[in-house]
Amino acid sequence: xxxxxxxxxxxxxxxxxxxxxxxxxxxxxxxxxxxxxxxxxxxxxxxxxxxxxxxxxxxxxxxxxxxxxxxxxxxxxxxxxxxxxxxxxxxxxxxxxxxxxxxxxxxxxxxxxxxxxxxxxxxxxxxxxxxxxxxxxxxxxxxxxxxxxxxxxxxxxxxxxxxxxxxxxxxxxxxxxxxxxxxxxxxxxxxxxxxxxxxxxxxxxxxxxxxxxxxxxxxxxxxxxxxxxxxxxxxxxxxxxxxxxxxxxxxxxxxxxxxxxxxxxxxxxxxxxxxxxxxxxxxxxxxxxxxxxxxxxxxxxxxxxxxxxxxxxxxxxxxxxxxxxxxxxxxxxxxxxxxxxxxxxxxxxxxxxxxxxxxxxxxxxxxxxxxxxxxxxxxxxxxxxxxxxxxxxxxxxxxxxx
Numbered sequence: 001x002x003x004x005x006x007x008x009x010x011x012x013x014x015x016x017x018x019x020x021x022x023x024x025x026x027x028x029x030x031x032x033x034x035x036x037x038x039x040x041x042x043x044x045x046x047x048x049x050x051x052x053x054x055x056x057x058x059x060x061x062x063x064x065x066x067x068x069x070x071x072x073x074x075x076x077x078x079x080x081x082x083x084x085x086x087x088x089x090x091x092x093x094x095x096x097x098x099x100x101x102x103x104x105x106x107x108x109x110x111x112x113x114x115x116x117x118x119x120x121x122x123x124x125x126x127x128x129x130x131x132x133x134x135x136x137x138x139x140x141x142x143x144x145x146x147x148x149x150x151x152x153x154x155x156x157x158x159x160x161x162x163x164x165x166x167x168x169x170x171x172x173x174x175x176x177x178x179x180x181x182x183x184x185x186x187x188x189x190x191x192x193x194x195x196x197x198x199x200x201x202x203x204x205x206x207x208x209x210x211x212x213x214x215x216x217x218x219x220x221x222x223x224x225x226x227x228x229x230x231x232x233x234x235x236x237x238x239x240x241x242x243x244x245x246x247x248x249x250x251x252x253x254x255x256x257x258x259x260x261x262x263x264x265x266x267x268x269x270x271x272x273x274x275x276x277x278x279x280x281x282x283x284x285x286x287x288x289x290x291x292x293x294x295x296x297x298x299x300x301x302x303x304x305x306x307x308x309x310x311x312x313x314x315x316x317x318x319x320x321x322x323x324x325x326x327x328x329x330x331x332x333x334x335x336x337x338x339x340x341x342x343x344x345x346x347x348x349x350x351x352x353x354x355x356x357x358x359x360x361x362x363x364x365x366x367x368x369x370x371x372x373x374x375x376x377x378x379x380x381x382x383x384x385x386x387x388x389x390x391x392x393x394x395x396x397x398x399x400x401x402x
Contacts, residue, residue: 055380056388060095063391073343074098074135074353075391078314081121084128088359091378098135100313100355101125103145105138105175105184111167112147114159122174129180136181137313137355140244141171142228143188144198144209151204161214168228172235185244185275185313186232187225191260195252197222221263229269244275244313248286249295258302265306274303278315279357280335282328287317287335288401297342304350312339314357317383319370328370331401333382336373337390338398345396 056063064075076098083089092099103109104121111117129136142164150160175181189209192198201208211224232241243264245257261271276299286292303310317332324332343352360374373383389395 055385056392058388058392060388060391061097063388067391067394068347072351073347074351074355075340076100076135076137076354077356077359078102079125079359081124083359084124087378089128091374092359093132097133098137098353098355099125099129100137100139100357102139102358105141105171106143106145107141107150107164107167108145108147110141110171111163113149114163117170119174122171126175126178126181129178134180136178137183137185137242137311137353138171138175138181138239139313140185140188141168142186142211142224143190143244144207145188146208146210148204150210151200151208153202153204155210155213157214160210164211164214164224165227165231168231169235172232172239176236176238181239183240183242183273183311184232184236185242186228186271188244189246189277190222190225190243191245191253191256193247193250193253195250195256219263221260225260226264226267226269229264229271233270240272240309241270242273242275242309242311242313243271244277244311246277246279248284249292249299251295254299261308262306271308273309273311273351274299275311275313277357278312278339280315280317282317282319282331282335285402287338288331288399290398290400293338293342293398293400296339297346300342300346300352301349304346309351309353310343310346311353311355312343313353313355315339315354316357316371324370329382332370333386334399334401336383337386337395338400340387340390341395341398344390344394 060075064070064073076096077092078100079089079092080102081104083092101121104125109118109121125136128134149155150163172184175184189198197212198209199212200210212222214223214227216222217226229241232239243257243261245253247253257274261274265271276296280287300310315336317335319328319332321328340354343354346352356373358372360378361370361372361376373381373387375381
């Protein structure tokens with residue numbers, strides 16, 4: 001039997017069972033949309049990396065509460081529906097007070113086909129938030145992760161428009177008066193890393209965006225994006241509305257994101273925030289590279305200059321291979337820390353938030369990607385120490401390795 005055992009003599013709860021393994025499949029795989037998938041680097045020697053910092057006994061939420069303005073700086077982690085009422089929830093409640101439910105607010109779960117509604121997961125997270133005083137970001141209702149019914153090639157524009165609109169209207173009405181639901185990613189993954197709109201594909205087994213079939217307006221903007229923000233503006237006036245984006249630091253993609261947001265704002269639509277998922281890989285140059293981090297900083301600056309909050313919405317750092325070395329964990333820790341340091345450096349110019357896309361590494365070795373900040377036994381990894389140190393020190397100096 002495994003347990004979560006903090007590496008200090010603190011009074012924190014001891015978790016005495018495995019984390020539940022019946023999670024949903026990895027919700028945002030989209031391998032074709034991963035940032036800068038360059039060739040794997042040659043194996044590096046395993047030099048003696050920086051020794052582990054002395055682990056702090058303070059929780060993330062205490063460090064953030066003590067050192068940052070709660071209205072403009074948030075730090076949280078994603079929970080899966082199946083992790084509620086488990087030892088993963090216990091760890092979460094010790095460390096965090098802000099979460100993004102993994103898939104629970106998406107069309108594929110709530111309203112997968114005409115006449116079918118399932119609010120169980122949404123209701124469970126609302127109850128969780130209200131009973132534990134947790135802030136929620138409703139993630140990705142509209143985007144490529146749609147239902148099989150919506151992706152079927154026989155769907156007509158009229159059918160897609162009807163299910164899309166009735167789902168968005170009911171979801172917005174559902175969450176608008178929930179005081180702990182602070183944000184909603186209105187659209188998710190709308191633009192590919194090459195700067196083109198994400199689009200439909202044949203069949204139902206691929207990562208695709210069927211909503212583009214609804215068409216574009218005369219200016220070439222997909223109607224589903226415009227309609228999503230129209231509905232959210234009308235039916236969710238109490239929720240902060242976010243335009244969420246994936247991939248890496250590709251200028252052609254971010255230029256189109258910026259153009260689209262400004263277009264919508266110029267049409268009188270309210271958009272309150274820009275989100276970046278932040279799915280990182282150790283064989284992709286980004287979080288440890290000065291040029292890429294500077295570019296990320298420029299995107300945050302642009303957001304704040306245009307009255308937008310900036311959200312890192314789904315960050316993880318995937319280690320490639322089945323046997324990570326101490327050097328791999330060292331790089332992962334500093335990759336996470338460099339992103340939070342970049343946010344810390346921008347916090348006085350506008351709202352910034354940080355959300356890890358999961359809490360712990362999976363148990364199954366076959367798909368163990370070692371990408372989260374706690375290991376499969378819920379023990380903190382080096383990334384936890386580096387993140388807490390950066391937060392506590394209010395560090396703004398990234399560690400450039402690549």
